[in-house]
Amino acid sequence: MILQERWGYRFQSANYFGGEIRGQIVDNDLKRIRLSLKTKMRIAVSTIHPLKSASSDERDRHWAFRCPLCNDDMEWFGVADYQVDLTRLEPFAVWHCRGCDLFSRSVTADVVARHFDVVTYMQPDNEPRMRSERTERSEWILDLMQDRLGSKLRSVLDVGCGLGHLLQVGKLRGYAMDAVELNDGLATRLGSLGFRVWRRLDEVSGTYDAITFVDSFYYFPNPIETLARCKDLLHSNGLLLLRITNRNWLANWNTRRRTLELFGDATHSYSLMSMTKALTKSGLRLNEFLYRERVSQMSLRRKSLYVFGYSLTALSGKRWLFAPGLVLIAHRGDE
Numbered sequence: 290m291i292l293q294e295r296w297g298y299r300f301q302s303a304n305y306f307g308g309e310i311r312g313q314i315v316d317n318d319l320k321r322i323r324l325s326l327k328t329k330m331r332i333a334v335s336t337i338h339p340l341k342s343a344s345s346d347e348r349d350r351h352w353a354f355r356c357p358l359c360n361d362d363m364e365w366f367g368v369a370d371y372q373v374d375l376t377r378l379e380p381f382a383v384w385h386c387r388g389c390d391l392f393s394r395s396v397t398a399d400v401v402a403r404h405f406d407v408v409t410y411m412q413p414d415n416e417p418r419m420r421s422e423r424t425e426r427s428e429w430i431l432d433l434m435q436d437r438l439g440s441k442l443r444s445v446l447d448v449g450c451g452l453g454h455l456l457q458v459g460k461l462r463g464y465a466m467d468a469v470e471l472n473d474g475l476a477t478r479l480g481s482l483g484f485r486v487w488r489r490l491d492e493v494s495g496t497y498d499a500i501t502f503v504d505s506f507y508y509f510p511n512p513i514e515t516l517a518r519c520k521d522l523l524h525s526n527g528l529l530l531l532r533i534t535n536r537n538w539l540a541n542w543n544t545r546r547r548t549l550e551l552f553g554d555a556t557h558s559y560s561l562m563s564m565t566k567a568l569t570k571s572g573l574r575l576n577e578f579l580y581r582e583r584v585s586q587m588s589l590r591r592k593s594l595y596v597f598g599y600s601l602t603a604l605s606g607k608r609w610l611f612a613p614g615l616v617l618i619a620h621r622g623d624e
């Protein structure tokens with residue numbers, strides 16, 4: 290259980306937006322505290338201007354936040370917690386671009402690197418409980434690429450490979466599997482298993498039939514440069530596959546009650562609209578998107594949520610995308 294101290298109170302899983310406190314305020318015995326209206330108002334005023342206490346340099350940097358896709362000023366959206374070390378969450382500003390529906394969190398690269406050192410899904414000890422679901426998703430993604438490229442699929446670069454499930458499944462199928470992984474511990478671990486792993490995308494040499502970002506693209510601070518680099522690394526008939534969490538519609542829906550927890554730990558959060566813009570600006574072409582994934586290995590609760598999202602999406606004739614995830618397949622735009 291993670292507790293935070295703010296404004297002289299201890300919070301349990303709190304989120305702050307627009308003067309509202311979400312989560313529980315607790316005392317030292319973890320009992321909920323009933324606050325007077327006056328105290329609630331005082332905290333509410335603090336949350337509306339959480340950056341007022343920041344240094345002027347930091348505030349200027351935040352206020353000047355620009356959309357990395359449109360280069361327009363982004364609008365202040367709120368503040369969301371982010372895990373900066375093993376026991377500490379810190380609030381960071383979240384910004385929204387109306388032009389392309391991109392949400393961005395004002396975290397720096399060193400904060401993101403520290404985050405990856407401690408976040409649970411990057412810990413090898415936690416791998417067994419994720420294995421069946423991740424393996425199923427990896428099988429499905431390789432099936433998709435095999436279906437699109439046939440015998441032309443021989444080499445794959447998995448960017449942000451994490452614990453390496455896609456690498457393992459691809460290797461068993463006989464593909465040449467390379468990876469990019471920022472986290473030193475995981476990169477070394479996968480290197481010892483025989484995979485070629487770079488720390489950064491700009492260090493990669495060679496070209497590939499397919500490049501994948503499975504729930505990893507939203508951690509890259511410079512989306513256009515990242516995608517343009519992928520274009521250079523793709524064979525002329527190769528494909529780029531991105532799996533993203535589809536959550537911007539939830540953030541845009543019912544703005545009075547929105548919670549920023551749904552952004553998870555993403556640096557940028559994309560919708561289909563923002564991804565299409567990012568791909569086009571990078572010289573790539575979105576060929577198709579899919580919203581149904583394989584879910585048989587998920588827990589019943591997760592599976593129900595996914596199937597519910599698929600059903601709503603299908604009922605709307607794909608006009609509204611309620612599915613929890615989207616898979617986008619792009620090609621080089623010059624082909």
Ligand SMILES: [Zn+2]
Pocket residue numbers: 356357358359360361386387388389390391
């Ligand atoms: Zn934008």
